[in-house]
Amino acid sequence: MKPWEIVIGLETHAQLATVSKIFSGASTAFGAAPNTQASPVDLALPGVLPVLNKGAVECAIKFGLAVGATVAEKSVFARKNYFYPDLPKGYQISQFELPVVEGGQIVLSVGQGDKAYEKRVNLTRAHLEEDAGKSLHEDFHGKTGIDLNRAGTPLLEIVSEPDMRSADEAVAYARALHALVRWIGICDGNMQEGSFRCDANVSVHRPGTPFGTRREIKNLNSFRNLKEAIEYEIRWQIETLEDGGRIEQATVLFDPATGETRAMRTKEDAHDYRYFPDPDLLPLKIDRTWLDRVCKRLPELPEARRQRFVTDLGLSAYDAATLTATLETADYFEATVAVAGKASAKLCANWVMGDLAARLNRENLGIAQSPVAAAQLGGLIARVADNTVSNAIGKKVFEALWTGAGQSADAIIEAQGLKQITDTGAIEKLVDDVIAANPANVAEYQAGKEKAFNALVGQVMKAARGKANPQQVNALLKQKLAE
Amino acid sequence: MTLTLPEVKRIARLARLEVNDAEAETARQQLNGIFSLIEAMQAVDTSGVEPMAHAQDVFQRLREDAVTHTDADARQRALFQSVAPEAEAGLYLVPRVIE
Numbered sequence: 001m002k003p004w005e006i007v008i009g010l011e012t013h014a015q016l017a018t019v020s021k022i023f024s025g026a027s028t029a030f031g032a033a034p035n036t037q038a039s040p041v042d043l044a045l046p047g048v049l050p051v052l053n054k055g056a057v058e059c060a061i062k063f064g065l066a067v068g069a070t071v072a073e074k075s076v077f078a079r080k081n082y083f084y085p086d087l088p089k090g091y092q093i094s095q096f097e098l099p100v101v102e103g104g105q106i107v108l109s110v111g112q113g114d115k116a117y118e119k120r121v122n123l124t125r126a127h128l129e130e131d132a133g134k135s136l137h138e139d140f141h142g143k144t145g146i147d148l149n150r151a152g153t154p155l156l157e158i159v160s161e162p163d164m165r166s167a168d169e170a171v172a173y174a175r176a177l178h179a180l181v182r183w184i185g186i187c188d189g190n191m192q193e194g195s196f197r198c199d200a201n202v203s204v205h206r207p208g209t210p211f212g213t214r215r216e217i218k219n220l221n222s223f224r225n226l227k228e229a230i231e232y233e234i235r236w237q238i239e240t241l242e243d244g245g246r247i248e249q250a251t252v253l254f255d256p257a258t259g260e261t262r263a264m265r266t267k268e269d270a271h272d273y274r275y276f277p278d279p280d281l282l283p284l285k286i287d288r289t290w291l292d293r294v295c296k297r298l299p300e301l302p303e304a305r306r307q308r309f310v311t312d313l314g315l316s317a318y319d320a321a322t323l324t325a326t327l328e329t330a331d332y333f334e335a336t337v338a339v340a341g342k343a344s345a346k347l348c349a350n351w352v353m354g355d356l357a358a359r360l361n362r363e364n365l366g367i368a369q370s371p372v373a374a375a376q377l378g379g380l381i382a383r384v385a386d387n388t389v390s391n392a393i394g395k396k397v398f399e400a401l402w403t404g405a406g407q408s409a410d411a412i413i414e415a416q417g418l419k420q421i422t423d424t425g426a427i428e429k430l431v432d433d434v435i436a437a438n439p440a441n442v443a444e445y446q447a448g449k450e451k452a453f454n455a456l457v458g459q460v461m462k463a464a465r466g467k468a469n470p471q472q473v474n475a476l477l478k479q480k481l482a483e
Numbered sequence: 484m485t486l487t488l489p490e491v492k493r494i495a496r497l498a499r500l501e502v503n504d505a506e507a508e509t510a511r512q513q514l515n516g517i518f519s520l521i522e523a524m525q526a527v528d529t530s531g532v533e534p535m536a537h538a539q540d541v542f543q544r545l546r547e548d549a550v551t552h553t554d555a556d557a558r559q560r561a562l563f564q565s566v567a568p569e570a571e572a573g574l575y576l577v578p579r580v581i582e
Contacts (some may be wrong), residue, residue, distance in 0.1 A: 135580055
């Protein structure tokens, strides 16, 4: 029998980066005291009416443009009816038949190194909706506490086609989507705070037969949980089927502590949401002019930028991918190239991904908070590229820039006298002195010990206080020892 | 189309309405009356007519993304919570919800 094929589709809720809610003027800031950001609209007090936030619509437009989707000229808000205490209206305002974004595609890279491959995941749709409040199940004398600060927070629900065939592909998709929404500035991507959360629809079947019955894993708020939950679910479904069992359609929760998924209480009515157009809201119109205006403000997209880094700047695919992981990194890198010159692009990539990234990591800083500005690093790279300083001395200068010992690489090189010695006569003198002073090393080298050569180079560099041009030192030393 | 009694009861349950058998039967007859009205409307040929999502053929007006509801001193919250059946520590309290 053919092996099982895994089929995964993802529904992702991205909290939109607006300052106010989707239908009210209450703040969306995270962490406020309970119910202090719940306006009469969010509380569903009688007689209130929702008014749609233009900023939230623009976020949806940006997303639609970024994934090559159709942004609907006319879309409609609908009521999704269900009862839960954190949803005071008794319905969620969402979109059903006519969503704001239809279609589109996300390109992602799955796996690493030689095994890496490119995959295109089609999107079904993306629609605007409001978030619900939060239920706090700690014990309030046997009752549940309700905080409606989150109620009415704008969400974009992004629905993929069931195009993924493994947990790794699902995670790669979620990562690519996460990077994209941050890149275009529509979502802060903070998964701990719930700004980006995924539901995974998982089923298994034999290739060539119809799709199996799917189970939906709810509210996965980290890439790790996403991977573990899907892998567990796949194993569970295959075992169930191979034991002669049947899969019942269900909504399941993942417990990170046990690594298992378990079905939520199933109710026959659970999915009967009785959608209908919300009479409180007129259809949303997005005309060509508005689309064009948003399009002009959209940054160059990661995919395009990645390709430009390869074709224009001669970077490897790996470097280009790493440098386009976030918009901030890509901007920083290009700003260093602007100063150091296109010819030094590879050198810039090495510095940004190497010394800078390592130092930022150590201090737990993002690139936007780097104490070394891109222009400063570019200035340093230019001095390494034109041999004013060696790479090793460059690291010293970098450290000085980091601690603020100087404003520019040039100033630091000047003030600390770090300019590289390239004068052959001066280096020759140093080499002669070292050879004269270290007869033992010289003898060892001439007896065929390569290590002795390195010791001699070290001596010369020490005498030059690290400033001698390493290539010249090597060449001169070899030449002298051969004499 | 006519509704059966179990269907009426299911609709009532979805809407969290408590109905006894007599009320359900009354509702069934009334709802079936409405259905016959809808059937009469559905007999009209509407091919080529674009469905409307709203009775008025106008579009949504939008508001700028700005915070207009300020509640810094939580005074308004106290006001809202004064009409709630129960509140504590700024939270609305409801019968326990178990998932």
